[in-house]
Amino acid sequence: MPELPEVETTRRGIAPWVAGFEINEVIVRQRQLRIAVPSALEELVGWRVGDIARRAKYLLMPVAHGHLLWHLGMSGSLRLEEIGTPPRKHDHIDLVMSSKLVLRYHDPRRFGLVDFIAGDPCADRRLASLGPEPLGDDFGGAHLYRRSRGKRVAVKSFIMDSAVVVGVGNIYAAEALFLAGIDPRREAGRIASVRYRRLAEAIRRVLAAAIEQGGTTLRDFVSGRGEPGYFVQRLNVYGRGGQPCRVCGRELRSITLGQRASVYCPGCQR
Numbered sequence: 230m231p232e233l234p235e236v237e238t239t240r241r242g243i244a245p246w247v248a249g250f251e252i253n254e255v256i257v258r259q260r261q262l263r264i265a266v267p268s269a270l271e272e273l274v275g276w277r278v279g280d281i282a283r284r285a286k287y288l289l290m291p292v293a294h295g296h297l298l299w300h301l302g303m304s305g306s307l308r309l310e311e312i313g314t315p316p317r318k319h320d321h322i323d324l325v326m327s328s329k330l331v332l333r334y335h336d337p338r339r340f341g342l343v344d345f346i347a348g349d350p351c352a353d354r355r356l357a358s359l360g361p362e363p364l365g366d367d368f369g370g371a372h373l374y375r376r377s378r379g380k381r382v383a384v385k386s387f388i389m390d391s392a393v394v395v396g397v398g399n400i401y402a403a404e405a406l407f408l409a410g411i412d413p414r415r416e417a418g419r420i421a422s423v424r425y426r427r428l429a430e431a432i433r434r435v436l437a438a439a440i441e442q443g444g445t446t447l448r449d450f451v452s453g454r455g456e457p458g459y460f461v462q463r464l465n466v467y468g469r470g471g472q473p474c475r476v477c478g479r480e481l482r483s484i485t486l487g488q489r490a491s492v493y494c495p496g497c498q499r
């Protein structure tokens with residue numbers, strides 16, 4: 230599933246050939262995505278796209294009197310192709326840009342969506358309920374501490390709640406908790422503020438590192454080769470249950486927490 234770093238990498242990869250350019254043609258081959266592709270999409274021909282923003286795992290493209298809202302769902306990707314490149318299976322939408330490249334949406338499972346929001350996108354219900362961006366100024370240890378008081382939920386589930394902070398998927402939650410030395414099962418409301426400072430710092434670090442590594446795949450957007458897939462990161466705990474901890478050598482333990490697989494080190498995390 231595309232996580233926040235993949236979406237941010239997509240934004241950076243497509244922006245130079247989409248933002249500031251006009252939409253010359255819209256081709257929709259499949260309208261049935263998570264929601265039906267609105268006919269408003271075809272009405273955007275001739276309009277210029279503004280600066281592309283990301284909010285959580287949504288991409289927002291200002292155009293005409295509103296914004297295009299994209300979400301990649303479980304298996305979606307946006308890539309740039311040369312004009313005339315034949316569509317592959319599951320290439321559902323093309324925006325032919327005046328930059329002479331095609332912005333092409335590919336999604337085998339069709340859980341992604343594109344919608345047109347007229348007016349202020351911040352008022353849209355899908356965006357209004359979201360917590361702060363993990364790499365933004367509104368996020369930090371104080372925010373996590375404040376939001377966690379009185380919460381009995383496990384800290385891992387707490388930081389994966391998009392109303393608390395957006396974009397902390399299962400991999401990043403597991404890795405950040407390891408770096409911060411916090412047991413994923415610990416009750417969110419019983420963690421001290423100094424430990425939340427370390428956790429917020431760790432969340433920023435793992436996400437920033439993933440975005441940084443995504444930068445090396447940007448050339449793929451131009452040529453149309455490859456996709457913004459899963460970045461090969463050096464993972465300390467995720468997917469390493471039963472293997473030795475890289476720090477203390479103890480066997481990493483696998484558990485299920487909030488219906489998600491979780492791995493942690495019983496020596497380093499408490």
Ligand SMILES: [Zn+2]
Binds near residue numbers: 476479496497
């Ligand atoms: Zn350890």
